[in-house]
Amino acid sequence: MTSLSPMIEAAVLVFLGFVAAKGIAPQVTAVWPYDTYHDLRWLYVYHRSWWEYLLWLSYVLVTRGLFTTLLVVLAWPEGLRRPSVWWLLRRNVGLAVLVGGFVAPWAAISVAASVVALSWVLLASLLPMFLLAPFLQRAAVVGHWWRGLPSLSLVGWSLLNFVVLTVAGALCWSVPGWWTVPVAGVAGVCNGLLWNRTVRAALLSSRVRWARVPVTPLAALLAVAVPLVIPPVTDLVPGNEQWIKTAVLDRPLPSEVTRAVIVLTGYGSEYGGEQPADPRVQRFSYRGLDPDGKPLAYQAQDTRISVADSVRLLEQQVDRLHRRTGRKVALVGESEGAMVARTYLARRRDQAVDTLVMFSPLIYAGRAYYPPPHQDQGWGVVTGWQLRVIFALADIGGGAGGGPDEPFIRSLLDDAPFYRNQLMCPVPGVRIVAFLPTTTAAEAPPGEYARIPVFQIPGVHGGLLDQRQVQDRLVDFLLGKPIGQHRGEYPWLQRLGAAWQAPPLPIAANPAWADNPQPDPAFTGKVCLPAR
CATH class of the missing domain: 3.40.50.1820 (Alpha/Beta hydrolase fold, catalytic domain)
Structure with a gap:
């Protein structure tokens, strides 16, 4: 079951020749929160209006809740009393909304990373989910999931989940043509096994440490603070x-x-x-x-x-x-x-x-886009406003200033075809x-x-x-x-990062780039091809 969706997405991407996005396909059925991260990155790049965004967001969250309920029912350990399917359904649809709300700003920041092409911005979008994954993976089955530390086994399965998705993304990109489809299918089987293991680890933990402490909200605050520390840390490297x-x-x-x-x-x-x-x-x-x-x-x-x-x-x-x-x-x-x-x-x-x-x-x-604030239509319109809110909050907290609409950033957005190809x-x-x-x-x-x-x-x-x-x-x-x-490690690092990039917006799809038609490396896999 968990292998079918990745294979379908991989097949569509191969059919379209969308080589830059192939590494994302294995995350369709990943364990929380990476499945939601997958969905929202696609949504934040590929919507053109507020109503379209809200429609697809509702569909994504409800579908995630239904799918997670089914996986939890199938993974429930034998001999352990299971709540009613209706209870699990209400719990997982509600949690899908909660997880979506938490992942949303980091998915928006991943789109910002595609605009500015800075590794620390990409890391800032990924680290919070990596840190919170063991906590969130209890939420589908444990009543008081926000209290207590996750078990060591759950932390281990969560780490393995991240490794599997990273390696699977690299393999999906590396194999030729239609071989991406079976690789994505194998990654989906691994996702199913990981769902089974994480559900069991969450339910069968013999002892919960700090059982009365609201650890998950505290971990969420820490996860929010971590990205703010990354720029000062990178500044310690000789400039x-x-x-x-x-x-x-x-x-x-x-x-x-x-x-x-x-x-x-x-x-x-x-x-x-x-x-x-x-x-x-x-x-x-x-x-x-x-x-x-x-x-x-x-x-x-x-x-x-x-x-x-x-x-x-x-x-x-x-x-x-x-x-x-x-x-x-x-x-x-x-x-x-x-x-x-x-x-x-x-x-x-x-x-x-x-x-x-x-x-x-x-x-x-310039691999993604959002229109200027005076426009209410265009690819990524809601993403742009979320980034404006995030930057405004960062400024209140003593951020570096600037914002997603400052002239330099808009230059990268407006001239993206040149920067991507030339x-x-x-x-x-x-x-x-x-x-x-x-x-x-x-x-x-x-x-x-x-x-x-x-x-x-x-x-x-x-x-x-x-x-x-x-x-x-x-x-x-x-x-x-x-x-x-x-250096020999360079192409391997490229492949290992493939799973965590936001999908690029095709050059030909954006009317804002119509005056600068360029061949699209997202499909050709090449740069410096002559302009059309």
């Missing part, structure tokens, strides 16, 4: 800006470097107007130039401007630096800075820039290399993602661990030497 400053801004470049250099730092960076040690080097300013042609100091909020505005400012800065030095210009961009530099080469192509170095570019950004592509007459932290592998669906040289290195977004090696390779590239490095 790109720090070593870019050491390698390029605080000391002269080797005399053999013949190019002038503009360094574009990332989102949330700040600049106090300090002049680089080498007169051939400039810091890009998100506020532009003063009358003397020097970059203006800027604050973190200035980095939130649209990519189009940043490209316009970069054009002015490239022109001034090129005329002042008489040299070709190399762009060295990190995160948002990399996106601005690559967009500049696509939209304002000139002969002054012949070198681009990208650190932690946002690979496959970001990591060659530009005639320009030498390009991308330095990628290993977490980039979890930020996008598996498959081809680049046709330019890449240098893969351990680290997180905005922080590369082996700074000395990267500094040396950066200088080598500026000297004209070819560089590149592929």
Whole structure:
């Protein structure tokens, strides 16, 4: 029974050629809360109005309650008195609504992760469910499920559940063509066994520790707090800006470097107007130039401007630096800075820039969509409003500010076809290399993602661990030497992350992208194909 639904979903995805979403299919019949996470990710990407969202949400929650009731009845241990089917039905439909309400914000954040292509955002959407899974899996059968700690066996089955779904997603993506269907079926059989084991573990636990303590609500509060801790923790990893400053801004470049250099730092960076040690080097300013042609100091909020505005400012800065030095210009961009530099080469192509170095570019950004707040129709309209509420609450709690409609984020949404298909592509007459932290592998669906040289290195977004090696390779590239490095674990991490991505919205389905038709990597599995 639990194998049929994954096989049907996998068959539909294979028939449509929707390769990017194949890793999600095994979760159709997964144990709570991953089944609901599966449903809501599809719903949050694929709805176009409020009434459509509410209609499908009602269907999903009621269907989940009915299906869970059936599985609980089938898994109930022999010899143990079972409540009436009506009691189980009321309990599981009600819990489906409760679990849906808890999972909803994290499913919305997973869609945000598809927009910005940041691994820590994806992790923030997944960790709360991973932490709460052992607690929620008691809810279908235990009366006072919110009190007491789950047993060790239930924690073990919950961990195994996560591992099975991760590996099954990787296998569904890795096998060719229609082989995805039987793999999804085997994953569904495993789901059935896990339902059986978790129901038994919840019912047959001999002793409940902390039986009078409302542990589940406390665990829920902890799960909500965990995502807020992730950004500060990732900030502890040595950042790109720090070593870019050491390698390029605080000391002269080797005399053999013949190019002038503009360094574009990332989102949330700040600049106090300090002049680089080498007169051939400039810091890009998100506020532009003063009358003397020097970059203006800027604050973190200035980095939130649209990519189009940043490209316009970069054009002015490239022109001034090129005329002042008489040299070709190399762009060295990190995160948002990399996106601005690559967009500049696509939209304002000139002969002054012949070198681009990208650190932690946002690979496959813009895989989902939500319309601006003044529009009440469009793919992901409810998702957009949920994200606005989440960001507003985060701001009240001392969040970083900004929001899902700030100009930089809207640039990723509006120009998504370009960023999905052309970001990591060659530009005639320009030498390009991308330095990628290993977490980039979890930020996008598996498959081809680049046709330019890449240098893969351990680290997180905005922080590369082996700074000395990267500094040396950066200088080598500026000297004209070819560089590149592929790590063996990278494609495996791509596959293992496939189960937890939100399904992408096809480029051709969104009227908002009609002016920029591009081949869709979600179906082709390729990038850099010529625009239609």
